[in-house]
């Protein structure tokens with residue numbers, strides 16, 4: 001039985017799903033507007049129907065579109081993603097933007113917990129004079145980041161297997177940036193994120209466990225006057241600021257996200 005596109009379009013029950021379907025048809029089946037809007041009563045090939053069926057089944061399971069297409073737009077590039085890594089978030093682009101706009105001298109930079117590599121690779125591409133490292137404890141993540149390194153080809157980005165900052169020597173970095181796991185295991189939002197790796201999302205101690213570790217360890221590996229920039233939960237600004245303060249950081253400030261929620265805290269380390 002050869003169905004038509006309109007048959008599938010009518011089955012989609014939300015605007016979001018309809019929009020995602022159009023995006024999928026363009027990206028995966030290379031349909032253009034004419035195929036989608038004008039020729040929707042043409043009979044589809046078996047191959048086209050199989051691809052559409054695959055989309056419908058994966059969406060029924062709640063799989064995010066970026067995983068279905070294995071690609072995610074972040075900053076100025078398309079990153080390969082799959083369920084081994086977090087899908088890059090628009091909030092995190094604010095962090096990358098901040099770094100790109102505020103530093104110009106040659107810096108040695110670490111993206112701790114690099115996941116897909118989105119932060120480190122984006123910074124490396126924009127700042128060829130920086131020496132950028134992306135670290136992760138998960139070999140799965142490092143494999144995904146290696147795929148992105150190969151495709152996007154930053155010349156100044158290297159990957160390192162590391163448990164946060166424990167393996168680095170004193171005075172190693174001018175700048176450490178991280179989007180660590182910061183969600184509490186009790187957070188109700190987690191049920192919407194079940195397809196993404198739990199380890200990349202959840203942290204102990206009400207979501208602050210990894211942040212505490214990173215701030216503490218950063219004081220051993222940052223140079224004097226080095227900078228630490230961390231993404232965190234919208235309700236963690238006060239706690240994160242206190243953690244920075246009690247670890248010899250000064251000039252602490254917090255940047256807001258697109259919804260005007262406090263999302264990124266930074267400070268200068270004074271040894």
Ligand code: GLN
Pocket residue numbers: 085086087088089092113114115116117118119178179180181200201
């Ligand atoms: N640095 C990656 C990102 O921002 C991964 C973050 C994570 O896994 N917590 O998407």
